[in-house]
Amino acid sequence: MLSASAGFGMTVLQLLLSIVVSGVMLANAQAAYEVSSSLANRLFGEKGPEFQQLVGKTIRSITFGVLGVALIQSVGFIEQRIGYEFFPRSVRLCFWCLLFRDQFAGYGEN
Numbered sequence: 001m002l003s004a005s006a007g008f009g010m011t012v013l014q015l016l017l018s019i020v021v022s023g024v025m026l027a028n029a030q031a032a033y034e035v036s037s038s039l040a041n042r043l044f045g046e047k048g049p050e051f052q053q054l055v056g057k058t059i060r061s062i063t064f065g066v067l068g069v070a071l072i073q074s075v076g077f078i079e080q081r082i083g084y085e086f087f088p089r090s091v092r093l094c095f096w097c098l099l100f101r102d103q104f105a106g107y108g109e110n
Contacts, residue, residue, distance in 0.1 A: 025032070040055075041048035075095065 036055075037048070037052060040052040044051045
């Protein structure tokens with residue numbers, strides 16, 4: 001019982017630490033943008049902004065993919081622990097449709 005409580009406490013601590021780190025990174029987002037813009041211009045010349053957008057879209061796509069897989073795994077874990085009767089088929093179908101709609105929403109944009 002004590003080890004389970006300690007494990008839960010460490011998980012909460014990691015979550016809080018990740019929120020703090022994200023807040024610090026978000027607070028310095030403008031400075032990071034300027035540094036990356038300067039670096040892209042220095043490395044790629046006049047095509048710097050184009051490569052900067054490409055890198056940003058790549059990072060965004062990878063992030064959405066990782067979050068999508070984590071969401072799929074968490075739903076599978078919940079269904080496995082609670083039982084398939086907990087989520088009716090219609091609810092699961094709506095969930096998957098919403099998930100894949102968000103996954104493919106940005107594709108095809110310039």
